[in-house]
Amino acid sequence: MTSEDYNKHILPVRDKIFRFSLRLLSSEAAAKDATQDVLMKLWNRRAKLSAVTNVEAYAMTMTKNLCYDVLKSKHHKTLELVHNSYSETNSGLGSQIEARDEVDLVKKFIDALPEQQRAIIQLRDVEQFSNKEIEDIMGMNSTSVRVALSRARKKIMNELKKTSAYGLQ
Amino acid sequence: MDFSKAYITKLLDLFDDGETTLEQERDLKSYFASESYDKDFEPYAVLFSYFETESKTTSQVEVDLQSSKPNKFLWLNVAASIVVILGAVWLFTYYEKQQDIQAARIAFEKTQNALNFLSYNMNEGLEKLEYIEVFNTQKNKIIK
Structure with missing residues (x-):
């Protein structure tokens, strides 16, 4: 794969990699670092990429693995920080008023989901990968992908219906 | 594109169960993108408009x-x-x-x-x- 091929095939995926890592890491700076890392790794592996049938899914798998590694290494260091952000989402009215824009609310609900569900929502509903691709990226079977997707969607919709019922949108 | 309310309700049920196909989700997206969606579906409209804006976020990461x-x-x-x-x-x-x-x-x-x-x-x-x-x-x- 030459650098022209690389520019043609990989750079369009750049935004997807960034959005996916932003969803998983919830920090723009960390997501940018992760995106850089993934792109560099893809560039270094460009010779082998011609053998990969679905470069996009391949890139997303790399992103997922990298973000999981970052989360794992971060977990014990920033436990307190994570805890803080959780208490903020749970503080109810205060944070909901803060998130005036209803679109921000959706973001909050998605961020409150477990890692795996967040990843699947991102891949399916934002990036519109097929279930088969998501199975490959996440290393899950079709049933667990569907179940996780359904759980995530139902949770978000429950929260959204609640807020609209309270007239807090 | 016009979709009947019953069709959309059916799709949304499938959507909740994670059973919609990508084509059906595209129908839902275009339905909620038009301003004429049924107000009963308001929470879904919020969700889909979020997905829509989210998919347009760009990275601004300059690859070095x-x-x-x-x-x-x-x-x-x-x-x-x-x-x-x-x-x-x-x-x-x-x-x-x-x-x-x-x-x-x-x-x-x-x-x-x-x-x-x-x-x-x-x-x-x-x-x-x-x-x-x-x-x-x-x-x-x-x-x-």
Whole structure:
């Protein structure tokens, strides 16, 4: 794969990699670092990429693995920080008023989901990968992908219906 | 595109169960993208508009591949400079050796000149000795 091929095939995926890592890491700076890392790794592996049938899914798998590694290494260091952000989402009215824009609310609900569900929502509903691709990226079977997707969607919709019922949108 | 409310309700149920196909989700997206969606579905409209805006977020990450390309050439640069340095060292020692040989040649030529000069003078001295030879024979003729 030459650098022209690389520019043609990989750079369009750049935004997807960034959005996916932003969803998983919830920090723009960390997501940018992760995106850089993934792109560099893809560039270094460009010779082998011609053998990969679905470069996009391949890139997303790399992103997922990298973000999981970052989360794992971060977990014990920033436990307190994570805890803080959780208490903020749970503080109810205060944070909901803060998130005036209803679109921000959706973001909050998605961020409150477990890692795996967040990843699947991102891949399916934002990036519109097929279930088969998501199975490959996440290393899950079709049933667990569907179940996780359904759980995530139902949770978000429950929260959204609640807020609209309270007239807090 | 117009979709019936029943069709949308059915799709949303499937959507909640994670059973919609990508095509059906595209229908839902375009339905909620038009302003004429049924207000009963308001929470879903919020969700789909979120997905829509989210999918347009750009990274603004500038890929710094330029720095990796010179990295490839870095080794070439290092190799080239090593070759240049080795070449310079070799040239210097070669030049020094040539200088030594030159100096030796000059010393040899000077010595040769000096020896030539000496032997020339010696030969001149020998010519004068012939007179002594003549004198000797004459002397022997007289003094027997």
